[in-house]
Amino acid sequence: MTGSEGNLYLVTTSVPEVATMGIGVSIFFITLGAILKFAIEPDVLGDSVHIDVIGVIFMCVGGVGLLLSIIFASRRGETSDRQLLDQENRPEG
Template sequence: MGIGVSIFFLTIGAILKFAIEPDVLGSSVHIDVIGVIFMIVGAVGLLLSFFLISRRGTVVETELPHRENHPPTV
């Protein structure tokens, strides 16, 4: 999940939590709880995206020891 998708989930979650009445779909569906879940998913995705971006820049190059070409011994 990228940064844009994470921000999208955070935005949709905030709209569902704070801007819509909790009983708009009836008493069996809790829109505010769904909004909180979306915000949690967006926050976790955002943290993972930042973590993976910070790791993407670190490349470790190791040089293998030089081996001379000797014929195999029988």
């Protein structure tokens, strides 16, 4: 992309590493929760600890984290687009 005077601008709109890490951690929690809920017998640790309930909690936390990571990643992309438009429309001087 070139500016009004032939200047070349490099535009990158990538997902920040924080959002990528958040998506990965969220998928890990969903997977761990599914394993605890569906693959392990609920009475492995006795009656005092309910592994299946802990699995459901992990899946909920992972789902909320995934949703928030996707929402915040899309908002960060819009910000970089706005910054690009400001740079292109700013008079040089």
